[in-house]
Amino acid sequence: MAKQPNLLAFPNTDVLATTLRAYIVQSQNQGIARHDAFKVAVSGGSLPKTLAQALLTPPSSPDDAIKFSKWEIFFADERAVPLDHADSNYSLLKSELLDKIPADMGTPTVHTIDVAHLDDVQEMADQYEKLLVSSFAARDSVKLPIFDLLLLGCGPDGHTCSLFPGHELLRESDAWVAPIEDSPKPPAKRITLTLPVVTHGVRIAFVATGAGKKGVMKEIFETGNGLPCALVNEAAGERCTWFTDTAAVEGVSFPRRGSL
Template sequence: MGGPPNLYSFQDVDKDLAPNLRKYVLEQQNEALARHGVFRVAVSGGSLPKTLAKALLAPSNGSKDDTPEFSKWEVFYADERCVPLDHEDSNHNLVKQDLLDRIPQELGQPKVYPIDEQYLDDPKECADQYEKTLVSIFAARDSVKLPLFDLLLLGCGPDGHTCSLFPDHPLLREQDAWVLSISDSPKPPPKRITLSLPVVLHAAKIGFVATGGGKKDILKKIFETEQGGNLPSGLVNRGAGEKVSWFCDASATEGVNFPRRGSVM
C-alpha cells in the first residue's frame, strides 16, 4: 500500500485551502492528460462543489500548469440521489449550479455524465445503467476489472460515510459491481446510487474535502482509532494509503493526532 494518507490542514478555506486544492486537482489533470489525453474525475455533492468552484474558478497565474483544461475533462458522480437532475437534493444540480454553469467560455466545458432520469423509481436499474455508462467509457477497448478514475473528489459525513457508502452497511462488502444502489440510506433521500468501495480504492488519486468544527470528532476517530479505520472513509484511508489526500481547515483538524501538512508541494 505504501505510505499513510496525506492530511493537509489550512487556516482559511478561501485563502489557503482553495488555492492548494486547485494546485492538487490541476496536478492530477496535467498528469492524466499526459497519460491519456483526458481527465476523468468523479465528484460527490454536499459542500464539496462550492469549495471546488472557489479553487478552480479563481484567476489563473497564466502558466500552463495552472490552467484548467475543462474541455478535456470527463465528470462523473461518485454517488447520486435518485431525484430529478434539477432537484435541490441532486449532486448533479449542485455541481452544475456551483461550478459547471460558472465556467468561463474560454476554458471550455467538461463532458458530464449524470444519471438517467427515466430510472429514478428503480435505484437498482439506475445503478446498472450508470455502470453500463462506465463500462462503455473505461472498458470500451479491452476488458477491465475496475474503472480507473484519474481523481475522486469526496466528502466525509459526520458518521464517517463517503459517497453513499454508510457505516456497517452490506454494500461495503460488495466486491464485483462498479455501481451499487441503496434504497435505505440513513440520510435522506433514501434512494441513491454509489461507486463501490473497490472502485473508489482503485482510483489513481483520492481527495477528501472536510471543513468546519463539525468534522473534528469524526476525523479524530478516523485517523486515531481502530473503530474509525473501519468506517467507510477510514476504509478508504486504509485501503488506498498515500493515494489519499485530505484537504481540511484548522477547525476540522483541531485535536487530531496525526502528522499534517501545510501546503501541496
C-alpha cells in the same frame, strides 16, 4: 505496509482552495498525458462550492490552466431524484460550478444518471455502470475503472459517497456502481460507486472543513472503527490526500502538513 494518507491542514478555506487547485491541475495534466482526458468523480455536499472557489479563478501561469474541455465528470454517488431537484448532486454541481465556467475555459463532459429509471435504483445503477464501462473499458476488459481523481466529502458519521458505516454495501466487491434503498440520510434511494472503485483511483482527495468535523476526523485517523472514510485511507494509503482546515483537525493526533 502501505504508506499513510496525506493530511493537509490550512488556516482557512482560501488557502485550502489554492492548494487544492494545484493538486487538481497536477492530476488533470497527468490524466491528459496518460489518455488525453481527465476522468474525475465528484460528490455533493459542500464540495462543489469549494471546487468553484478553487477552479474558477484565472490561472496564475500557463502551467496553472484548467482544461475543462478534457474533463469527463462522473458522480461518486447520486440520489434517485430529477436532475433539477434540490437533492440532486448534479443540480448542486451545476449551480455552484458548471453554470459559472467561462467559455474560454472549455466545457466538460458530464455524465448524469438516467432519470428514466428513478423508480428502479438497481436499473439506474446498472445503466450508470454501463456509462463507466463505455468510458473505461471501451477497448479492453478491465476489472475496475481507474479514475484519475475522485473528489470526495466526509459526512459527520464518517460516510463518503453513499457508503455508510456498517452498511452491507461496504462488502460489495463485484459491482462498480450499486443501488441503495435504505440510506440512513434522506433521500433513501441512491446509487453509489462501490468501495473497490473508490480505493483504486490514481488519486483520491477528501475535503473536510469546520469544527463540526473534528470528532469524526479524530475517529477516522486515530481508531478507524471501520468507518467508510477510514477504509478508503487504509486501502489507498498515500494515494489519498485530505484537504482540511485547522478547525476540522483540532485535537487529531496524526501528522499533518500545511502544503503538498
